[in-house]
Amino acid sequence: MVKKLVVVVDDDLGILKRARTILTEDGKDVVVLKSGEMLFDYISKKGYPDIILLDIRMPESDGYEVLKELRKREPDGQETPVIFLTGNDDDETEIRGLSLGAMDFIRKPFVAEVLLLRVNHALELVSLQKDLANEVEIKTRENERLSFQVVSALADAIDAKDTYTNGHSKRVAMYSLEIAKRMGFSMERQDEIYMMGLLHDVGKIGVPDSVINKNKRLDDDEFALIQKHPEIGGSILGNIEEMPRLAYGAKWHHERYDGKGYPDGLKGDEIPIEARIITVADAFDAMMSNRSYRKMLPVEKVKSEIVQGKGTQFDPKIADIMLELIDEDIFTNGEV
Numbered sequence: 001m002v003k004k005l006v007v008v009v010d011d012d013l014g015i016l017k018r019a020r021t022i023l024t025e026d027g028k029d030v031v032v033l034k035s036g037e038m039l040f041d042y043i044s045k046k047g048y049p050d051i052i053l054l055d056i057r058m059p060e061s062d063g064y065e066v067l068k069e070l071r072k073r074e075p076d077g078q079e080t081p082v083i084f085l086t087g088n089d090d091d092e093t094e095i096r097g098l099s100l101g102a103m104d105f106i107r108k109p110f111v112a113e114v115l116l117l118r119v120n121h122a123l124e125l126v127s128l129q130k131d132l133a134n135e136v137e138i139k140t141r142e143n144e145r146l147s148f149q150v151v152s153a154l155a156d157a158i159d160a161k162d163t164y165t166n167g168h169s170k171r172v173a174m175y176s177l178e179i180a181k182r183m184g185f186s187m188e189r190q191d192e193i194y195m196m197g198l199l200h201d202v203g204k205i206g207v208p209d210s211v212i213n214k215n216k217r218l219d220d221d222e223f224a225l226i227q228k229h230p231e232i233g234g235s236i237l238g239n240i241e242e243m244p245r246l247a248y249g250a251k252w253h254h255e256r257y258d259g260k261g262y263p264d265g266l267k268g269d270e271i272p273i274e275a276r277i278i279t280v281a282d283a284f285d286a287m288m289s290n291r292s293y294r295k296m297l298p299v300e301k302v303k304s305e306i307v308q309g310k311g312t313q314f315d316p317k318i319a320d321i322m323l324e325l326i327d328e329d330i331f332t333n334g335e336v
């Protein structure tokens with residue numbers, strides 16, 4: 001086991017000596033220092049110890065000031081455990097020390113067993129907290145990976161229904177992500193829109209395969225069935241309470257910027273930004289792939305369709321970003 005490093009700060013040499021003897025005999029590495037200034041000097045050269053025993057009454061800065069300064073200097077995520085050494089047993093001292101973030105008190109002159117019990121207890125507590133934090137972190141990652149895998153599997157299931165649009169959901173997710181990046185979305189929102197893109201057509205699960213894959217003109221009833229997929233998708237994803245926004249893309253990716261889309265006829269900024277992005281990404285991918293009812297369009301034609309759709313079908317700002325991406329040949333030069 002790695003030896004724990006204890007730093008003891010006290011202006012009383014007798015105390016320092018005694019603490020060093022007791023703690024060394026217990027298997028600790030011990031550094032003794034005479035003032036808060038020496039503590040900061042030590043930390044700047046050697047880094048943070050596992051625990052600090054800190055005298056309250058010292059001639060230069062007292063223990064409270066040193067602790068305050070320590071917390072100020074510590075980087076995010078670092079909170080070195082501090083136990084105060086005090087000769088004073090009034091409650092005020094304890095309250096003040098604890099509220100500044102001290103873990104415990106040890107009274108001087110100390111009894112060896114008490115000193116060791118308190119120090120070891122504090123060290124154990126800190127290491128348990130660290131283990132717990134690590135465990136939570138690992139579980140959170142696992143959960144994220146799991147939901148991502150479930151969503152991807154679901155996206156594959158959606159795409160498998162439509163023999164012509166193999167990989168459509170993944171491509172729409174990727175285009176949407178790229179647009180979101182250029183719009184300055186945070187990492188968290190970028191992940192979110194990727195998921196929304198993957199699931200935007202989830203409502204097609206509720207539309208018969210024979211309608212989805214029909215290579216002749218759809219009749220009115222069939223068309224009405226297809227047009228139900230945003231609502232179906234919205235209500236499927238709306239049940240996921242942990243991610244209430246996940247449904248936005250599925251529900252509103254067939255809305256139009258001019259308000260003439262479906263299912264709700266939302267207009268402009270009434271349509272959530274994620275859905276506006278997915279609409280453009282979806283249209284781009286549809287035009288760039290062979291469909292049951294037509295062949296893919298040449299890039300120049302795709303561009304002019306997007307230009308034409310600015311302000312009518314598409315949010316003009318998002319359409320411009322899509323055009324930029326096409327010009328940079330990000331998605332058009334090979335398989336995605």
Ligand SMILES: [Fe+2]
Nearest residue numbers: 200201229253
């Ligand atoms: Fe759709």
